[in-house]
Amino acid sequence: MQKQQYLTKNQQIVLDLVEKSTQPLKAYSILFNVQKKGLKAPLQVYRALDKLVEIGKIHKIESRNAFVACKNSSCQVSKATAFSICEVCEKITEISSSSLSKYLTDFKDKDGMKYSKYNLEFFGLCKKCR
Amino acid sequence: MQKQQYLTKNQQIVLDLVEKSTQPLKAYSILFNVQKKGLKAPLQVYRALDKLVEIGKIHKIESRNAFVACKNSSCQVSKATAFSICEVCEKITEISSSSLSKYLTDFKDKDGMKYSKYNLEFFGLCKKCR
DNA sequence: TGTTATTTGTTATATTATTACACACTGTTA
DNA sequence: TAACAGTGTGTAATAATATAACAAATAACA
Ligand SMILES: [Zn+2]
Ligand SMILES: [Zn+2]
Ligand SMILES: [Zn+2]
Ligand SMILES: [Zn+2]
Numbered sequence: 001m002q003k004q005q006y007l008t009k010n011q012q013i014v015l016d017l018v019e020k021s022t023q024p025l026k027a028y029s030i031l032f033n034v035q036k037k038g039l040k041a042p043l044q045v046y047r048a049l050d051k052l053v054e055i056g057k058i059h060k061i062e063s064r065n066a067f068v069a070c071k072n073s074s075c076q077v078s079k080a081t082a083f084s085i086c087e088v089c090e091k092i093t094e095i096s097s098s099s100l101s102k103y104l105t106d107f108k109d110k111d112g113m114k115y116s117k118y119n120l121e122f123f124g125l126c127k128k129c130r
Numbered sequence: 131m132q133k134q135q136y137l138t139k140n141q142q143i144v145l146d147l148v149e150k151s152t153q154p155l156k157a158y159s160i161l162f163n164v165q166k167k168g169l170k171a172p173l174q175v176y177r178a179l180d181k182l183v184e185i186g187k188i189h190k191i192e193s194r195n196a197f198v199a200c201k202n203s204s205c206q207v208s209k210a211t212a213f214s215i216c217e218v219c220e221k222i223t224e225i226s227s228s229s230l231s232k233y234l235t236d237f238k239d240k241d242g243m244k245y246s247k248y249n250l251e252f253f254g255l256c257k258k259c260r
Numbered sequence: 261t262g263t264t265a266t267t268t269g270t271t272a273t274a275t276t277a278t279t280a281c282a283c284a285c286t287g288t289t290a
Numbered sequence: 291t292a293a294c295a296g297t298g299t300g301t302a303a304t305a306a307t308a309t310a311a312c313a314a315a316t317a318a319c320a
Binding site: 284 | 294295314
């Protein structure tokens with residue numbers, strides 16, 4: 001069982017924005033959108049984002065420098081994430097496949113090493129953009 | 131069979147540097163190191179890097195904004211990459227596992243969609259840092 | 261040759277992210 | 291209570307990463 005996380009005001013403001021967005025948000029776009037709520041400086045946004053990523057409420061799409069809300073409660077524990085990214089419309093979907101996560105969590109490299117943390121980004125065309 | 135790529139002078143300079151490095155290099159570190167060879171501006175480096183990534187000679191480690199030479203000739207075709215990253219010493223190894231690449235290339239998401247391009251980054255501790 | 265595409269050099273600027281420091285709030289414990 | 295540790299806040303400044311815009315040079319090729 002995960003320890004209950006009480007979010008601070010700034011963290012909640014940022015999370016609310018990211019959660020209600022239908023697409024990934026960039027840090028400075030978040031900043032622009034929360035300035036009316038009192039978060040005036042980049043650092044206030046980055047600190048909230050760091051914490052939200054750490055506790056698994058949001059994920060960073062590394063290849064896009066953008067953030068999405070987690071759609072998959074298990075990510076709070078695992079920090080094992082997978083996404084599909086449409087290279088045309090930039091639609092991003094979090095992949096929630098237990099067989100994929102099992103395969104990757106069990107994967108051993110040629111030194112026999114296992115890794116519990118990973119980030120996987122698939123690229124292609126979404127249904128609409130085919 | 132892949133078309134032979136003739137590199138331009140700038141591309142070759144950047145590739146040489148990245149290939150002889152034992153660790154991933156950041157763009158501005160590359161810039162600093164090639165200034166004596168005449169590449170004075172960030173764009174000259176970024177353009178060479180873009181091209182080298184495009185043809186598969188190097189890869190970008192997205193979570194680190196750093197570049198490594200490809201150790202795996204098949205990447206020139208596939209753009210399907212996997213790395214292990216030590217979170218302590220930042221040692222990065224390109225994973226070359228045909229079973230992994232087969233699994234990921236064959237993977238279908240819940241809409242039945244397949245992706246030929248992906249980037250996977252595993253995180254953990256390397257042998258030395260355990 | 262003319263034509264096209266690619267690459268280059270250069271300056272300026274945009275975007276993404278962190279350092280540093282003073283202060284405030286919370287809960288623990290001496 | 292007071293001292294302390296841990297975390298979060300606000301602010302300014304700056305670092306690090308990356309791209310836009312434009313003119314000129316070079317390569318590819320019919
Ligand atoms: Zn998730
Ligand atoms: Zn699309
Ligand atoms: Zn490779
Ligand atoms: Zn290590």
